[in-house]
Amino acid sequence: xxxxxxxxxxxxxxMGQEVxxxxxxxxxxxxxxxxxxxxxxxxELLIYFxxxxxxxxxxxxxxxxxxxMPNASFSTLKIQPSEPRDSAVYFCASSLSGGGGYTFGSGTxxxxx
Amino acid sequence: xxxxxxxxxxxxxxxxxxxxxxxxxxxSASNYFPWxxxxxxxxxxxxxxxxxxxxxxxxxxxxxxxxxxxxxxSLHITETQPEDSAVYFCAAQGASGxxxxxxxxxxxxxVHP
Numbered sequence: 323x324x325x326x327x328x329x330x331x332x333x334x335x336x337m338g339q340e341v342x343x344x345x346x347x348x349x350x351x352x353x354x355x356x357x358x359x360x361x362x363x364x365x366e367l368l369i370y371f372x373x374x375x376x377x378x379x380x381x382x383x384x385x386x387x388x389x390x391m392p393n394a395s396f397s398t399l400k401i402q403p404s405e406p407r408d409s410a411v412y413f414c415a416s417s418l419s420g421g422g423g424y425t426f427g428s429g430t431x432x433x434x435x
Numbered sequence: 436x437x438x439x440x441x442x443x444x445x446x447x448x449x450x451x452x453x454x455x456x457x458x459x460x461x462x463s464a465s466n467y468f469p470w471x472x473x474x475x476x477x478x479x480x481x482x483x484x485x486x487x488x489x490x491x492x493x494x495x496x497x498x499x500x501x502x503x504x505x506x507x508x509s510l511h512i513t514e515t516q517p518e519d520s521a522v523y524f525c526a527a528q529g530a531s532g533x534x535x536x537x538x539x540x541x542x543x544x545x546v547h548p
Binding site for chain 1: 467469477478479480481484524533534535536537538539540541
């Protein structure tokens, strides 16, 4: 298995633009998590899905953030409009529900200028 | 709410010494405790984990201990090597069935030759 695949690896965008981050979980995993990592806040859980259904989005910082999981092999995290304070590394992770660790993707480093 | 505290935030040791990182968790229903290692610019990777029905687990130079009564768990690295230098995160998982992990703030370990 290729692991959790995220794209793009790096994204530089101007303030106000829409940004879409993509994630393909490990085949067979039915839980998917989006995290944001910054020096100040560490690893923050933004939202997670189970069997493609959003379970808890209480970590999404503002209405500018939205996430979807249209099928078991694809999820997106969208920021519209983006702001400089959104600059961070965004990680996607997947696992099998029922207890156990995650496998993280390589992350997307987002820079909003 | 759920919370995981991790100490110390930075740790500097000489090669060959031992390193200990400690975490406490707030949710008494937590039943799974993984540790992740994150090298600079890379994804967090699972290095060892422990479940609530076990008090200690060892894998070569690393070991984890769990005290359920006190709600704390620790990572022990013996005979440290320069390649152990990284940020280490502890995490706790509740019993919801969705595998949500709450992460500690991380410990930056530096092993000096």
